[in-house]
Amino acid sequence: MTGERTASGLALEVLQQLWLGGVRDVVLCPGSRSAPFALALDSADRSGDLRLHVRVDERSAGFLALGLSTGSRRPVAVVTTSGTAVGNLLPAVMEAHHTGRRIVVVSADRPERLRGTGANQTTVQAGIFGTFARCHDVTAGVAVDGLSSLVAQACSGAGPTQLNVQLDGDLTPPDPDPLTWWHRPDNRATAQLRQAGDVGVQPSVSVPTDGEPLPLGPRTVVVAGDDAGPAARMLAEAAGWPLVAEPTSGARIGRQALRTGRLLLTTALRDEVERVVVIGHPTLSRPVTGLISDSALEVLSVRGRSGVATDPGRVARVLDVVPRVEAPEDPTWFRRWQAADERLSQLIDSGLAAAQGDSPRASGAPDLSPLAVAAVVGAAVGAHTTLVVGSSNPVRDLDVMATPWPALEHRFVVGNRGLAGIDGMVSTAVGIALGRPRAARTIAYLGDLTFLHDTNGLMVGPSEPRPDLTLVVLNDDGGAIFSTLEQGGRRYADAFERVFATPHGTDLAALCAAHHTAYERVDDLGRLAEALAESPSGARVLEVRVSRADRRAEAAWLRQLAEQAVPGDDPSR
The missing domain is CATH 3.40.50.970 (Thiamin diphosphate (ThDP)-binding fold, Pyr/PP domains)
Known part of the structure; x- marks a missing residue:
């Protein structure tokens, strides 16, 4: 079928293709131009095929979709009307771009014949997100295969996609029966989807096992940033290396992870590091950024879900998959970090306990x-x-x-x-x-x-x-x-x-x-x-x-405790 569709017919087909692509949650903001989407979504929600979330603020709606995608690991669609409504999604789209979250923006638009005429709520919507989202300008004449292909790509590819859908003519379905506003794609399409596997669900992490082997010897630290996943922990445990893992890394677990790793990087221990393996997107501290930007070190950085390897100093050798080791390292290196971490943790905890008990306000x-x-x-x-x-x-x-x-x-x-x-x-x-x-x-x-x-x-x-x-x-x-x-x-x-x-x-x-x-x-x-x-x-x-009155002094106190935990004349070096 390549003929012109009605506005409600085009909206229905877009939503059906999204369903086939694994979308089960859709966030909707109210509007006139998006009416055919709204009515079809309400019917789909009532039938139990989709879960609909209605919000009145597009910026919040975009982040709701981002959260739904993060939590469910599925692609999630957010539907808006035309005009400034689309622009309000930019912050969430930017975040999705940099984290590889699968957000599909369905922006209802005026037909092309009204562009550049000053017609109400008509602006340049197609491609409004620039480099942050792929864009497809969808017309009523789009071929079925073409629509299916571009929606499938939007649902399976990392990062956000914009489907800018031009809706012309009557925006409400001709049949007043809500049962006709939505129907699940036919059994053949559903069976094909199931035979191919559920393309909607994305694994929370990927742990490649075919990475290059790393030779032992250089004193190495593994830095696990946001979304690093268990691969960082597995590498650190296999090699016996210290693991500096941020809370959102998914790797701050197990025997190699340090509680106070970023504070220890302000001490003499940092000067002994010879190699760093960066997995995920570390962003929390200047000591970590300084470490992974040091041209005097061997820095290896693994590409994340978004396809980017964190390399703020442009000094890293970029890897497509996590490297591996054939045998564990001598445990002496890690034990020094572990002992310092335990001492520093105890100093912090005892200092806080004393302050809480002895300094009433x-x-x-x-x-x-x-x-x-x-x-x-x-x-x-x-x-x-x-x-x-x-x-x-x-x-x-x-x-x-x-x-x-x-x-x-x-x-x-x-x-x-x-x-x-x-x-x-x-x-x-x-x-x-x-x-x-x-x-x-x-x-x-x-x-x-x-x-x-x-x-x-x-x-x-x-x-x-x-x-x-x-x-x-x-x-x-x-x-x-x-x-x-x-x-x-x-x-x-x-x-x-x-x-x-x-x-x-x-x-x-x-x-x-x-x-x-x-x-x-x-x-x-x-x-x-x-x-x-x-x-x-x-x-x-x-x-x-x-109180925020003591924050600056608190930061200085933590640095002082770190120095106490790692004395400069440590005889075990």
């Missing part, structure tokens, strides 16, 4: 250490738990405080680390929770600015699927991370509070009440641990208030 002021809060959150991530971590300080605190989790206990710790932004994290967490309904519990750990940046993510209509999700909001009334950077120095003190710290004074309890979201203020670590062990029904917010 004024009545009513926050008296919890952000690091202590992160330790409780990390300990709450038991088997089959999902943890979504926001950017900025929470993930960095967790990187210092989270003891590596035991092996062989499935956990899912993720964040939007492709671009490490604070955009859309509430919606991302909601999507991940909805995409992983069998998880024992789902926790999101966010800073206050990250939470406030996407409070529209709490806006869920009464008929929409709702997640069981606990959001822990670390509220220090502003952007504390900047106090640890150059702009937090004394010379910028007069301008700092306004243009970097950005205090807001928002009443989170009132905000949650406006969104009909359960809320609790938590003032002690014991209650936080209890709350995180609970299994709530629906979404709830736990606000934990802390």
Whole structure:
């Protein structure tokens, strides 16, 4: 069939092809031009073939789709009307591009004959995302085979794709019976899909076994960044090398993983490193970035899901698959790192315990250490738990405080680390929770600015699927991370509070009440641990208030403890 279709007929065929490509969740934003999609999706949802999520804010909708794709490991579609609605998806599309998440943007558009005429809500939509998403401008005359092929590519290829669908004429189906607005593709197509395997599901990780062998000898550290997966752990364990694994790496488990690895990279141990293997996308710390950018070292970097190998210094030899070793290294090298890690962890924990017990603050002021809060959150991530971590300080605190989790206990710790932004994290967490309904519990750990940046993510209509999700909001009334950077120095003190710290004074309890979201203020670590062990029904917010006044001093304190843990005259060198 190559003839012209009606708008509703074209919309139906696009949705059927998405279903054949493995799409089972679709996020929809309201609009007139997208009406044929909306009606067909409502019918598909009622029939149980698709799960529909309706949102009124396109930016939140894009991140909801991102979270659903991350959690379910399937392609997810987000449908918008024409005009600025499409542009609001850009932040989520950018993140999907840099992490290889399969998001299919279905943007309803005016027909080509109206482009450039000044017609209402008519703009340049096709290709609006530029290099961040492949684009197909779909007309009513597209051939069936052509439509099938391009949708299949969108659903199976890494990263986002835009299907810009030109809809002309009557936007509502001619038949008023909702049963005609959607029907599942015929049995032949379904059988072919099943025979070929479920193309929708993407493995959470790929662990190649045919990588090049690495010779032993050079003192080597494995750095596991975001989405590294178990391949990093398996390499470190096979070789007996230290493993510096970020919380969202999927590799911060097992016997080689270090709790305080990035702090140890500020000590004399770092000077002895001769080779680094980088897997995933490390982004959390300058010590790690400095290590993997050092031209004096042998740096090997493995391509990630997005096809990019992390190599900020342009010094690495890029590998397509994870390398292998034929035998374990002499254990002396790792044991020194392990002993330093244990000493530093003990120094940090004992110092925090003393500060919490001996330094009471004024009545009513926050008296919890952000690091202590992160330790409780990390300990709450038991088997089959999902943890979504926001950017900025929470993930960095967790990187210092989270003891590596035991092996062989499935956990899912993720964040939007492709671009490490604070955009859309509430919606991302909601999507991940909805995409992983069998998880024992789902926790999101966010800073206050990250939470406030996407409070529209709490806006869920009464008929929409709702997640069981606990959001822990670390509220220090502003952007504390900047106090640890150059702009937090004394010379910028007069301008700092306004243009970097950005205090807001928002009443989170009132905000949650406006969104009909359960809320609790938590003032002690014991209650936080209890709350995180609970299994709530629906979404709830736990606000934990802390001070940001000591953040810069805290960073200096951690560096001092690291030096104590690794004395410069260590006789075992």
